[in-house]
Amino acid sequence: MALKIRKNQSPPPPRGCPLSHCMEILKGAWTPNVIWCLAAGSRRFSELRHDIPAVSAKVLTVRLRDLEKKGVVARAVRPTSPPSVEYSLTDLGAELLPAIRAIVEVSHKLKMRNNEACLGRKAAVEAAE
Amino acid sequence: MALKIRKNQSPPPPRGCPLSHCMEILKGAWTPNVIWCLAAGSRRFSELRHDIPAVSAKVLTVRLRDLEKKGVVARAVRPTSPPSVEYSLTDLGAELLPAIRAIVEVSHKLKMRNNEACLGRKAAVEAAE
DNA sequence: CTGCATCCATAAAGATACTG
DNA sequence: CAGTATCTTTATGGATGCAG
Numbered sequence: 073m074a075l076k077i078r079k080n081q082s083p084p085p086p087r088g089c090p091l092s093h094c095m096e097i098l099k100g101a102w103t104p105n106v107i108w109c110l111a112a113g114s115r116r117f118s119e120l121r122h123d124i125p126a127v128s129a130k131v132l133t134v135r136l137r138d139l140e141k142k143g144v145v146a147r148a149v150r151p152t153s154p155p156s157v158e159y160s161l162t163d164l165g166a167e168l169l170p171a172i173r174a175i176v177e178v179s180h181k182l183k184m185r186n187n188e189a190c191l192g193r194k195a196a197v198e199a200a201e
Numbered sequence: 202m203a204l205k206i207r208k209n210q211s212p213p214p215p216r217g218c219p220l221s222h223c224m225e226i227l228k229g230a231w232t233p234n235v236i237w238c239l240a241a242g243s244r245r246f247s248e249l250r251h252d253i254p255a256v257s258a259k260v261l262t263v264r265l266r267d268l269e270k271k272g273v274v275a276r277a278v279r280p281t282s283p284p285s286v287e288y289s290l291t292d293l294g295a296e297l298l299p300a301i302r303a304i305v306e307v308s309h310k311l312k313m314r315n316n317e318a319c320l321g322r323k324a325a326v327e328a329a330e
Numbered sequence: 331c332t333g334c335a336t337c338c339a340t341a342a343a344g345a346t347a348c349t350g
Numbered sequence: 351c352a353g354t355a356t357c358t359t360t361a362t363g364g365a366t367g368c369a370g
Contacts, residue, residue, distance in 0.1 A: 095233050095301075097308050101362070104224050117332055128364050133333055143311055154331050155370080164314065167307045172224075174300035179226050182272055182293055230343070246352055257344050262353060283351050284350085 097142055097168065100135045102127050104172050107161065110145060111169050114160040144168065226271060226297065229264045231256050233301050236290065239274060240298050243289040273297065 098104055102124065109115060109123045120132060136159060139145040144165035150156040161169075227233055231253065238244060238252040249261060265288060268274040273294035279285040290298075 095227065095304060095308070097311060098224065098304065099362095129333070130335090130365085131363055134363090143314055149332095152331095155333095157332065164307060164311055167310075168304065171300050171303035171307065174303065175224060175227065175297065178293060178296045178300065179224070181296070182226060185272055185293065228342095255344095257346095258353070259345090259355090260343055263342090278352095281351095284353090286352065 097139075097144060098172075100131070100138065102131060103135050103139065104175075106132070106135055106139065107144065107165065107168055107172060110159060110161045110165070114148075114158045117157050117159070120159065139165070226268075226273060227301075229260070229267065231260060231264050232268065233304075235261070235264055235268065236273065236294065236297055236301060239288060239290045239294070243277075243287045246286050246288070249288065268294070 098107075105124050105127075106120065109120055115123065117132070117136075120136075121127065121129065124132070136145065136147070140147050143162055146160050146162050148158040148160070150158065227236075234253050234256075235249065238249055244252065246261070246265075249265075250256065250258065253261070265274065265276070269276050272291055275289050275291050277287040277289070279287065
């Protein structure tokens with residue numbers, strides 16, 4: 073029912089707030105991964121599925137459509153006998169790469185630092201022998 | 202029940218795939234916003250709520266705890282009569298800013314480009330007069 | 331091969347009320 | 351002020367089956 077009354081607020085669904093307004097491009101859980109795989113060049117649908125084994129066809133399709141609609145990736149259909157579709161990053165999509173790389177880098181540092189507690193203790197024990 | 206049988210797969214919950222392994226730091230929908238607000242300096246809990254009106258106290262708390270655990274933000278309690286808690290970015294957290302800025306920038310370009318279709322058409326019509 | 335539709339499970343976020 | 355607890359809604363993702 074379209075006119076269902078909701079006791080909670082948010083008469084209009086969250087405008088531009090959730091997913092702040094920034095980050096909308098990287099919304100899906102697999103989006104960064106897809107962009108990352110496309111960074112090296114064009115990939116076919118099945119190649120992407122091979123690159124990211126854990127993603128389902130549905131989600132990959134949805135994310136690809138999303139990114140296409142936003143102008144981040146380009147979709148090129150090859151009219152071959154077995155259908156073939158090539159996905160690639162647009163120029164704007166490529167601009168996302170440094171950002172993703174930066175986040176991955178900091179993420180990595182954070183993990184290393186978080187592991188220092190355990191690793192450091194273990195190393196100290198071994199060094200004490 | 203812990204041993205409930207699930208007809209679907211995923212016996213082990215998704216390991217490091219969803220949210221690829223990168224982007225874990227920016228997981229929550231409000232996380233980028235919180236980091237952004239903290240970029241200018243320390244903020245109290247209620248100040249953050251004021252900065253981001255649409256976020257609920259619960260979510261803000263959860264995100265703040267998450268970021269604190271990851272070493273992105275620091276939490277300082279002031280033993281004043283009305284309790285006061287200051288949140289601020291750690292050095293590693295500050296390293297996230299350029300990345301977020303880059304994503305926001307591309308996001309903005311994307312939106313401008315997506316609006317060009319409508320705006321451009323309107324401008325063309327007006328220019329033709 | 332590529333992709334869509336349907337159904338189900340889970341996680342994140344919002345509302346609200348309550349505590350130190 | 352700064353949370354915490356509980357409940358509900360929504361969004362995202364996975365499985366499966368089907369179609370061009």
